[in-house]
Amino acid sequence: MEENLVALVLYGCKLAKDLEQSLPVLANQPDILSLSCEEIVRVFSNVKDGLNSNQPSNLNSNLRREQQQQQQLDHEDQIGAEIQEWLRTGGTTTATGVAAVTNTREALDLLNPRATAIVGDGRMKGPMVRELGDVNGRGRNSKGGARVGDDAPDSSRTRKSYASNFNELMIRRDEGYKTVKRVAAPQMGNLDIPPEDGYTWRKYGQKEILGSTYPRSYYRCTHQKFYECPAKKQVQRLDDDPFTFEVTYRGSHTCHMSSTAPSAALPLPEQQPFPPRTTAAAANAYAPLLPYSLPNTNNIHHNWLSMQIFQDLGGGGVAAAGSSDGAAARFPEYQLPVADMADAMFNSGSSSSNSMDLIFSSMDDNHKWDSEEKKD
């Protein structure tokens, strides 16, 4: 599968995910809902077309996909305009509305990043990206948890990641990566539950932050103990938008290869990034992980989306420090979800969602691994 198609798949999944998050509000907006559904269907149809036409001998395939993507962008403009109109006229007054705006804004950012700036009514500030200060403040010394400066030293350049449309900013400093992102808080139920991101975290602290209304919670990877996984994250509710979490990820997950992982587990992304695959056989090697055959895998699709993999592109599992080889550098946008997926599947703990069970329960038995391997 070529990178464009993979990117398109990811894009479609992201659309579906955003639709899922915005559903409580969009359910009352059938026109918008319809457009969103159409868009999702169309994206995957394009993927399917691309797969069918993705023959080595097809010299026009690239051009065709480019044309499709251009059409897609044109269509995004239309949908973006629809949502903008709805945003201008629709529920932004209630608390739920605030969350809805957050979600919809994200959706709009994705649907049409170019349109975001147009929706400038004070609340609409474009992609919600904020660069924070020093990554680690001060590097702690030897006591306690793993430090986050494990990545190879690099320039201190700050770069906006590929995923800026997903409202996150990846910052690289001398001391390592820090990914800051904002995600909508739960719109119902316990609002204190931090957003699920496919990883299992253990809370180890909470602290009142000066000048902030809400405390900051500190989490580390559940597998830190056994795998010395240095990944950590901080979750804090925004002062000006209590229905949004600001999640700061630090460190990279090194717990991909657990002893309980299947023998055919995905390689560590930093070791062997998910390569562009061009044959069906190669793609099938990842069949248990990726819903390539979307039309007939509704359950997988649904569960996969529920894991919020794409909401967290680059978050937590970012292991880009060592990903200097070509594929990783060129196509991080689909390397990272795979890494996240693998980690989510192989490292899901009891306290997190039952993503593993959901996924495997929906799979054909031929795709299941031995039951003894499914959990820690």
Next chain:
DNA sequence: ATCATTTGACCTCG
């Protein structure tokens, strides 16, 4: 019994 969360104390840096 095991694991996760809470929370006050402690540590380091600026």
Next chain:
DNA sequence: CGAGGTCAAATGAT
């Protein structure tokens, strides 16, 4: 010395 980050004992949940 204050703020942010972490530790670790106490507590709760399963």
